[in-house]
Amino acid sequence: xxxxxxxxxxxxxxxxxxxxxxxxxxxxxxxxxxxxxxxxxxxxxxxxxxxxxxxxxxxxxxxxxxxxxxxxxxxxxxxxxxxxxxxxxxxxxxxxxxxxxxxxxxxxxxxxxxxxxxxxxxxxxxxxxxxxxxxxxxxxxxxxxxxxxxxxxxxxxxxxxxxxxxxxxxxxxxxxxxxxxxxxxxxxxxxxxxxxxxxxxxxxxxxxxxxxxxxxxxxxxxxxxxxxxxxxxxxxxxxxxxxxxxxxxxxxxxxxxxxxxxxxxxxxxxxxxxxxxxxxxxxxxxxxxxxxxxxxxxxxxxxxxxxxxxxxxxxxxxxxxxxxxxxxxxxxxxxxxxxxxxxxxxxxxxxxxxxxxxxxxxxxxxxxxxxxxxxxxxxxxxxxxxxxxxxxxxxxxxxxxxxxxxxxxxxxxxxxxxxxxxxxxxxxxxxxxxxxxxxxxxxxxxxxxxxxxxxxxxxxxxxxxxxxxxxxxxxxxxxxxx
Amino acid sequence: xxxxxxxxxxxxxxxxxxxxxxxxxxxxxxxxxxxxxxxxxxxxxxxxxxxxxxxxxxxxxxxxxxxxxxxxxxxxxxxxxxxxxxxxxxxxxxxxxxxxxxxxxxxxxxxxxxxxxxxxxxxxxxxxxxxxxxxxxxxxxxxxxxxxxxxxxxxxxxxxxxxxxxxxxxxxxxxxxxxxxxxxxxxxxxxxxxxxxxxxxxxxxxxxxxxxxxxxxxxxxxxxxxxxxxxxxxxxxxxxxxxxxxxxxxxxxxxxxxx
Numbered sequence: 001x002x003x004x005x006x007x008x009x010x011x012x013x014x015x016x017x018x019x020x021x022x023x024x025x026x027x028x029x030x031x032x033x034x035x036x037x038x039x040x041x042x043x044x045x046x047x048x049x050x051x052x053x054x055x056x057x058x059x060x061x062x063x064x065x066x067x068x069x070x071x072x073x074x075x076x077x078x079x080x081x082x083x084x085x086x087x088x089x090x091x092x093x094x095x096x097x098x099x100x101x102x103x104x105x106x107x108x109x110x111x112x113x114x115x116x117x118x119x120x121x122x123x124x125x126x127x128x129x130x131x132x133x134x135x136x137x138x139x140x141x142x143x144x145x146x147x148x149x150x151x152x153x154x155x156x157x158x159x160x161x162x163x164x165x166x167x168x169x170x171x172x173x174x175x176x177x178x179x180x181x182x183x184x185x186x187x188x189x190x191x192x193x194x195x196x197x198x199x200x201x202x203x204x205x206x207x208x209x210x211x212x213x214x215x216x217x218x219x220x221x222x223x224x225x226x227x228x229x230x231x232x233x234x235x236x237x238x239x240x241x242x243x244x245x246x247x248x249x250x251x252x253x254x255x256x257x258x259x260x261x262x263x264x265x266x267x268x269x270x271x272x273x274x275x276x277x278x279x280x281x282x283x284x285x286x287x288x289x290x291x292x293x294x295x296x297x298x299x300x301x302x303x304x305x306x307x308x309x310x311x312x313x314x315x316x317x318x319x320x321x322x323x324x325x326x327x328x329x330x331x332x333x334x335x336x337x338x339x340x341x342x343x344x345x346x347x348x349x350x351x352x353x354x355x356x357x358x359x360x361x362x363x364x365x366x367x368x369x370x371x372x373x374x375x376x377x378x379x380x381x382x383x384x385x386x387x388x389x390x391x392x393x394x395x396x397x398x399x400x401x402x403x404x405x406x407x408x409x410x411x412x413x414x415x416x417x418x419x420x421x422x423x424x425x426x427x428x429x430x431x432x433x434x435x436x437x438x439x440x441x442x443x444x445x446x447x448x449x450x451x452x453x454x455x456x457x458x459x460x461x462x463x464x465x466x467x468x469x470x471x472x473x474x475x476x477x478x479x480x481x482x
Numbered sequence: 483x484x485x486x487x488x489x490x491x492x493x494x495x496x497x498x499x500x501x502x503x504x505x506x507x508x509x510x511x512x513x514x515x516x517x518x519x520x521x522x523x524x525x526x527x528x529x530x531x532x533x534x535x536x537x538x539x540x541x542x543x544x545x546x547x548x549x550x551x552x553x554x555x556x557x558x559x560x561x562x563x564x565x566x567x568x569x570x571x572x573x574x575x576x577x578x579x580x581x582x583x584x585x586x587x588x589x590x591x592x593x594x595x596x597x598x599x600x601x602x603x604x605x606x607x608x609x610x611x612x613x614x615x616x617x618x619x620x621x622x623x624x625x626x627x628x629x630x631x632x633x634x635x636x637x638x639x640x641x642x643x644x645x646x647x648x649x650x651x652x653x654x655x656x657x658x659x660x661x662x663x664x665x666x667x668x669x670x671x672x673x674x675x676x677x678x679x680x681x682x683x684x685x686x687x688x689x690x691x692x693x694x695x696x697x698x699x700x701x702x703x704x705x706x707x708x709x710x711x712x713x714x715x716x717x718x719x720x721x722x723x724x725x726x727x728x729x730x731x732x733x734x735x736x737x738x739x740x741x
């Protein structure tokens with residue numbers, strides 16, 4: 001008992017001090033990441049060797065690249081002359097000569113301003129969706145789009161009237177974004193009709209009358225929703241809109257066009273190709289499959305037997321069938337089921353089936369998000385007296401979609417790349433279709449790497465962009481502070 | 483407990499019936515969870531329900547706003563009978579506030595938005611007005627300064643107080659509490675109980691499933707003891723704790739008070 005310790009009371013707390021040099025900066029990083037153990041050191045050295053060999057092979061090919069030539073043979077002659085016999089070099093001259101086919105297919109070159117304008121407006125339409133409520137970001141996006149659009153149009157040698165029209169249009173959109181940012185979503189809703197008109201041309205009245213069909217839907221819905229509830233009113237509104245499109249659409253559009261003919265040169269679907277085609281299919285399918293997927297996911301969780309069975313059946317059937325089968329269905333089988341002599345555009349048919357295909361996958365991804373939500377969220381929403389649709393819209397979906405963002409964006413990226421499969425039904429996709437056309441040219445026969453690298457690079461930029469956006473969105477929506 | 487400070491001036495029990503449950507039975511599949519429940523709650527009553535786990539006490543109060551469906555018998559809340567009619571269910575739910583064990587705040591909305599959501603969408607109250615009401619109740623539960631934070635940034639006790647404020651924003655006539663303090667650290671239990679006591683002092687009709695016997699003694703005018711899906715004993719708190727009648731109740735009380 002005599003060895004009792006002295007009592008100790010700390011009179012002053014210690015402040016933090018800097019870590020030793022081996023725990024800081026580059027030394028620490030290299031130690032912990034590259035040379036943390038003998039095995040890691042060996043792997044690091046092997047990795048560096050592999051990288052060196054790769055660059056040794058690749059760099060001369062890239063550096064010897066030729067941009068000015070008229071044929072592959074000429075390219076090779078230039079490389080041989082510059083770098084000596086037996087040297088390799090890329091032949092980018094092919095891209096310089098044929099880039100427009102990779103982008104537009106056989107779209108008439110005098111009308112290039114139309115897809116370019118449609119592409120620019122796509123971002124204007126997306127801005128309020130991507131950056132909901134953040135006016136600064138929307139304005140920055142619109143500004144950048146305007147600059148790029150004008151540069152592209154001037155570069156393409158667009159005539160002055162079209163240039164002025166495009167400028168005025170973008171100026172109006174920016175003005176709306178400055179003073180009435182909420183109204184910009186109206187442009188988003190109108191965008192499908194605008195893009196359709198710009199890309200396919202023809203009478204302006206067809207898309208206008210088609211949009212009126214949605215007006216009919218809204219009118220019927222508003223008239224009935226108080227009496228019959230959300231689901232029935234929407235259903236009847238949809239039926240009314242379908243009747244409008246089936247019976248009123250064609251005669252009414254023709255009628256108005258006879259009185260006031262207004263329109264653009266019609267372009268046939270056969271002339272679409274390259275990234276224009278990939279975007280038309282990809283963007284439409286992506287934006288349509290999300291709402292359909294949400295409804296399917298909700299249907300799958302429904303208590304109502306019929307709705308549940310139909311949703312499960314649809315999802316499982318679609319997921320069980322390869323996309324190529326669906327595309328063949330679009331190009332061949334659908335013709336048999338439609339009335340004789342109906343000319344139902346091939347691109348439209350492909351879009352519909354790709355959309356259905358994607359929505360089945362999206363539905364399952366969203367179901368994963370729904371399953372991750374605690375039951376208490378449903379109970380709290382119910383307990384406060386919110387009805388089913390309010391609870392879904394305000395409580396359940398915002399959270400489920402947030403959880404499902406990585407999966408949804410993965411699906412979208414996959415879908416966008418899958419648009420190249422339309423090559424199998426004779427459409428001119430950028431990867432196989434256009435490349436084949438280019439390589440069929442006697443001047444470029446035998447070129448392999450360059451077109452694929454070019455197309456691959458564009459796909460990469462787009463898909464990487466989507467992926468980065470999804471990460472931005474996840475950060476922005478992170479409110480749980482776990 | 484806050485017995486000494488309890489202001490009973492507004493705690494009046496009227497003759498008006500707020501909730502009446504008659505011969506109510508409920509099954510989960512073939513399991514008979516609630517058996518022949520008969521219970522009447524008058525306006526202004528403060529009832530504590532206790533009992534061992536699995537005795538059906540949570541299920542009982544969840545039946546009162548139809549988070550659970552009963553299969554036989556009758557439940558009438560504020561003159562509205564609970565049937566499968568969705569309109570009636572929504573009406574009852576908007577009149578009856580519910581506070582959960584795990585708070586169930588909406589993590590994607592701020593505290594203020596949590597509180598204004600239902601008034602705006604269910605009661606159709608203008609946003610400005612709903613926000614004023616929400617701030618009023620947030621001040622009442624003593625966390626107005628947290629209004630623009632997200633639930634994940636608050637402590638458990640604060641979250642539960644927000645959950646109470648969220649329910650109060652709907653101006654309910656009845657409040658149900660489903661083990662509101664069971665998921666909280668001991669030091670946070672008091673702040674939530676204080677809020678509930680304050681609510682009781684204002685004459686709110688309350689049914690509370692809880693194991694806080696101090697709260698029951700201080701605030702309740704009736705304690706109901708449940709076991710195996712049945713009401714075993716109910717009495718005023720003093721009698722219930724000092725002089726329990728049934729053996730089951732005695733055993734239960736000795737177990738929860740005996741340490």
